[in-house]
Amino acid sequence: xxxxxxxxxxxxxxxxxxxxxxxxxxxxxxxxxxxxxxxxxxxxxxxxxxxxxxxxxxxxxxxxxxxxxxxxxxxxxxxxxxxxxxxxxxxxxxxxxxxxxxxxxxxxxxxxxxxxxxxxxxxxxxxxxxxxxxxxxxxxxxxxxxxxxxxxxxxxxxxxxxxxxxxxxxxxxxxxxxxxxxxxxxxxxxxxxxxxxxxxxxxxxxxxxxxxxxxxxxxxxxxxxxxxxxxxxxxxxxxxxxxxxxxxxxxxxxxxxxxxxxxxxxxxxxxxxxxxxxxxxxxxxxxxxxxxxxxxx
Amino acid sequence: xxxxxxxxxxxxxxxxxxxxxxxxxxxxxxxxxxxxxxxxxxxxxxxxxxxxxxxxxxxxxxxxxxxxxxxxxxxxxxxxxxxxxxxxxxxxxxxxxxxxxxxxxxxxxxxxxxxxxxxxxxxxxxxxxxxxxxxxxxxxxxxxxxxxxxxxxxxxxxxxxxxxxxxxxxxxxxxxxxxxxxxxxxxxxxxxxxxxxxxxxxxxxxxxxxxxxxxxxxxxxxxxxxxxxxxxxxxxxxxxxxxxxxxxxxxxxxxxxxxxxxxxxxxxxxxxxxxxxxxxxxxxxxxxxxxxxxxxx
Numbered sequence: 001x002x003x004x005x006x007x008x009x010x011x012x013x014x015x016x017x018x019x020x021x022x023x024x025x026x027x028x029x030x031x032x033x034x035x036x037x038x039x040x041x042x043x044x045x046x047x048x049x050x051x052x053x054x055x056x057x058x059x060x061x062x063x064x065x066x067x068x069x070x071x072x073x074x075x076x077x078x079x080x081x082x083x084x085x086x087x088x089x090x091x092x093x094x095x096x097x098x099x100x101x102x103x104x105x106x107x108x109x110x111x112x113x114x115x116x117x118x119x120x121x122x123x124x125x126x127x128x129x130x131x132x133x134x135x136x137x138x139x140x141x142x143x144x145x146x147x148x149x150x151x152x153x154x155x156x157x158x159x160x161x162x163x164x165x166x167x168x169x170x171x172x173x174x175x176x177x178x179x180x181x182x183x184x185x186x187x188x189x190x191x192x193x194x195x196x197x198x199x200x201x202x203x204x205x206x207x208x209x210x211x212x213x214x215x216x217x218x219x220x221x222x223x224x225x226x227x228x229x230x231x232x233x234x235x236x237x238x239x240x241x242x243x244x245x246x247x248x249x250x251x252x253x254x255x256x257x258x259x260x261x262x263x264x265x266x267x268x269x270x271x272x273x274x275x276x277x278x279x280x281x282x283x284x285x286x287x288x289x290x291x292x293x294x295x296x297x
Numbered sequence: 298x299x300x301x302x303x304x305x306x307x308x309x310x311x312x313x314x315x316x317x318x319x320x321x322x323x324x325x326x327x328x329x330x331x332x333x334x335x336x337x338x339x340x341x342x343x344x345x346x347x348x349x350x351x352x353x354x355x356x357x358x359x360x361x362x363x364x365x366x367x368x369x370x371x372x373x374x375x376x377x378x379x380x381x382x383x384x385x386x387x388x389x390x391x392x393x394x395x396x397x398x399x400x401x402x403x404x405x406x407x408x409x410x411x412x413x414x415x416x417x418x419x420x421x422x423x424x425x426x427x428x429x430x431x432x433x434x435x436x437x438x439x440x441x442x443x444x445x446x447x448x449x450x451x452x453x454x455x456x457x458x459x460x461x462x463x464x465x466x467x468x469x470x471x472x473x474x475x476x477x478x479x480x481x482x483x484x485x486x487x488x489x490x491x492x493x494x495x496x497x498x499x500x501x502x503x504x505x506x507x508x509x510x511x512x513x514x515x516x517x518x519x520x521x522x523x524x525x526x527x528x529x530x531x532x533x534x535x536x537x538x539x540x541x542x543x544x545x546x547x548x549x550x551x552x553x554x555x556x557x558x559x560x561x562x563x564x565x566x567x568x569x570x571x572x573x574x575x576x577x578x579x580x581x582x583x584x585x586x587x588x589x590x591x592x593x594x
Contacts, residue, residue: 018535022433022434096587096594099590116594123427126423127427127542128593129578129579129581129582129589130581133554133558134416134546135551135554136558136582235312235550235551236312236319236550236554236557238315238547241547241550244543245540245541246541249532250538253532256532257533260533261433275579277577277579277593278577278579279577280577281423281426281427282574282575284427284430285426285430286433290393290397292426296429297389297413297573297574
């Protein structure tokens with residue numbers, strides 16, 4: 001049994017606890033949260049909740065369910081204990097750099113770090129790599145949504161006069177997206193000004209953006225999301241190979257499940273840091289290797 | 298440059314030559330074919346064509362484009378030269394056994410064998426493994442076609458009175474398939490008898506099968522094929538995660554391309570035999586590792 005800790009008990013952490021408890025080959029070592037010591041949610045009644053991972057017994061792997069910007073700092077503090085880490089760091093342009101840095105720490109402390117292991121980056125990256133191997137010349141499009149974009153929502157909330165906001169990503173095909181932004185204004189704020197500020201924000205200025213005023217943003221929130229990845233390309237010299245992947249999922253549930261699977265894979269890797277396209281997929285699954293080959297290949 | 302040989306110049310071999318020539322990091326070492334010495338197709342004018350792989354210079358990897366039933370024998374004869382092999386062996390129930398046997402030979406001769414590396418088994422296996430990791434409880438359906446089934450076509454051709462045949466696989470959803478069989482009869486053969494024999498053959502008896510008489514089977518043949526893989530499952534305790542993969546491809550072109558990509562991966566593995574779900578996908582792709590991570594993850 002792999003003793004797995006969940007670090008952070010927010011949006012993803014809650015689902016990570018469920019995924020670890022549902023895994024047949026894992027034990028939940030505990031939850032690391034700043035809430036330790038205060039009144040805990042019912043789901044954590046029988047779970048050790050601590051402020052520092054060192055307070056937990058024999059931790060093999062830690063799922064870092066912390067904000068993306070804090071992943072590096074948490075990984076750097078957990079890896080030196082020889083604990084494997086898994087994160088779902090999602091700033092695409094900084095993944096190679098994070099992998100490089102965490103690789104050094106993982107090698108130094110003889111452990112493993114799996115980075116960017118959510119759905120995009122993560123399982124979508126695996127799909128893109130497979131599609132490119134199958135049809136090396138061609139174009140791959142990733143069309144997100146409909147679903148909530150965390151990054152755009154945070155950007156909209158930061159606009160003057162906005163009390164709460166929700167930004168939905170609407171796929172228009174071939175990698176082009178519409179942004180539907182729902183805002184709840186602060187008392188006395190002007191909608192036209194907020195709308196203008198949102199539309200000129202770098203997060204929104206390049207996309208078709210629609211801003212709507214609503215009374216209660218919370219009534220619009222759901223965590224359902226989706227993505228469609230398509231590639232038309234050439235295998236050898238034969239063109240018109242068409243590949244498509246489409247999924248409709250709960251964003252945080254899927255992220256947590258992928259992280260849990262990657263913790264399993266982390267137990268089988270040589271020291272270092274890995275993205276998902278560097279892991280053999282069989283290692284994401286519990287059970288006997290030969291049985292998995294018989295069942296899946 | 299990986300010097301890659303193509304063993305067998307039939308249905309798949311022709312496309313394998315094209316894939317190897319199109320690969321930026323490969324050189325075609327030559328083709329091994331019983332046709333060596335006779336008049337060669339134009340595509341092989343500038344390619345060494347030999348009867349025995351030992352006649353080729355410095356071969357790193359060999360794509361075994363031979364009938365499935367002969368894969369083992371060819372692999373067992375090529376691996377002892379320290380050459381990596383890749384095959385697209387496609388009898389699902391015998392893959393684990395083949396992998397076990399070839400693993401012993403590969404380990405003994407310090408080389409690598411990638412088995413069952415086509416589209417199904419092969420890239421579809423990768424998709425099934427990823428879907429199961431993403432939603433561990435649930436059912437995956439693989440729906441093939443429309444396209445020609447080699448196995449069913451061979452079975453129909455073996456029926457008394459049948460001069461030529463073509464069996465198309467038509468997907469009816471949830472893993473259920475219809476078989477549309479087109480037969481060209483031998484002089485004096487009775488259609489009703491051939492139809493009855495086909496419908497009672499174990500290849501067809503469990504499926505909805507329709508048999509049609511045609512004048513010229515060759516006029517119906519095309520190598521286009523497709524597959525749809527769907528899974529509805531649970532991530533953690535969150536149900537209704539829906540994943541779908543759909544591709545429309547040239548069967549032999551895609552098989553050859555996947556084999557070529559797996560030869561690349563074989564160059565990077567420790568000795569032994571592997572199925573595709575045991576290979577990190579990044580190894581299927583040419584180019585610098587960090588660049589691939591930046592581009593795909």
